[in-house]
Amino acid sequence: MNELVKGIIEGETRVLAASMTMEEIFKGTKEFKQEVFGKVQLELNQFGLWIYNANVKQLVDVPGHEYFSYLGQKTQMEAANQAKIDVSEAKMKGEVGAKLRNGQTLQNAAKIDAETRIISTQRQG
Structure with missing residues (x-):
């Protein structure tokens, strides 16, 4: 289950990051974080999992x-x-x-x- 969740998080983060420039990611970290959480949560819903708290590492x-x-x-x-x-x-x-x-x-x-x-x-x- 851990590997599955980790794969979902990494995959959704990569997809979102690929559609943005480095400056957009760097300057809009709050928006980037919210978008990643939203997309990851959609995927986790299939397994009955919820994100309660998370952080994005500093670039x-x-x-x-x-x-x-x-x-x-x-x-x-x-x-x-x-x-x-x-x-x-x-x-x-x-x-x-x-x-x-x-x-x-x-x-x-x-x-x-x-x-x-x-x-x-x-x-x-």
Whole structure:
């Protein structure tokens, strides 16, 4: 039974992994895990077996190759760069928004002053 279950798990994992790129597997480990569990559970249902808990091992590089290490670094750098962009955009929105509000305040005050002068002149006339 152990060999049968192990074969089902390995087979379904291979089939799913073959339809994905390495980056998709690496970045979407949670989704990959859920898909594998769903497909394996379908097969195990035939034998009345249930998955209660399971883990997927972390992908690791083979000695001499640093593919996953580089992918991890790339992901971290992309996140750091996106955070810098987000901070800069928020700062820009704040500064532009403040200038816009100050300009609108001055324009509205000037408009009110002009209307007040017109009304005052009309009353005097």
